[in-house]
């Protein structure tokens with residue numbers, strides 16, 4: 001698959017690393033084109049990328065892809081969904097954001113909604129929005145595992161085929177997809193991760209190196 005990641009920060013690095021490991025083609029785009037080129041060059045050196053990673057400007061990258069990942073803060077994700085929504089018909093748009101306040105005490109979205117649902121509303125009904133990767137810390141994505149156990153990636157979305165495409169992306173990169181159903185479940189995933197983030201400063205802290213895992217018998 002062709003994956004375009006908007007943003008060139010920590011999560012862009014982590015998700016791109018897993019997508020490249022899965023054999024996909026990755027394009028990085030960012031508001032500062034120099035940062036997109038820098039990350040693409042870094043990934044090219046680190047991964048066995050075989051020319052499968054590069055940087056491009058937003059419009060070209062969005063038009064020529066299967067999946068777009070918004071690896072930016074929540075407000076930026078909502079704005080980008082609104083501006084690119086009309087050209088994203090049929091494509092999968094992944095929202096990874098955690099809409100948390102600065103002290104990690106609360107979500108900044110109102111009860112009864114979620115960042116993912118607001119991104120979907122901004123993008124319009126033609127965009128197949130999926131929530132994924134919001135519970136996986138960036139450094140753990142680079143490694144793909146914690147203590148030898150693959151990360152769980154929780155996937156929520158109203159379009160089943162979109163959830164399946166994201167599950168394929170996740171599994172190809174050596175991670176464990178967990179399909180949680182409709183996009184409304186992003187509310188729980190965002191709350192889940194608020195607690196996970198707060199625990200980095202409580203209970204001894206985990207150095208942003210922990211994962212949320214469903215262990216089955």
Ligand SMILES: NC(=O)c1ccc[n+]([C@@H]2O[C@H](COP(=O)([O-])OP(=O)(O)OC[C@H]3O[C@@H](n4cnc5c(N)ncnc54)[C@H](OP(=O)(O)O)[C@@H]3O)[C@@H](O)[C@H]2O)c1
Nearest residue numbers: 007008009010011071072073074076097098134136137138
């Ligand atoms: N870090 C984690 O472990 C983690 C885990 C799960 C989910 N998330 C979520 O992932 C998203 C990205 O987090 P991150 O840790 O990768 O952050 P980051 O390292 O700070 O990178 C954020 C990226 O977004 C870009 N950006 C910021 N404001 C923008 C705007 N208004 N328009 C376009 N681009 C903008 C930044 O560009 P500049 O550098 O040029 O400002 C940068 O490329 C957030 O929504 C976060 O909640 C993070």
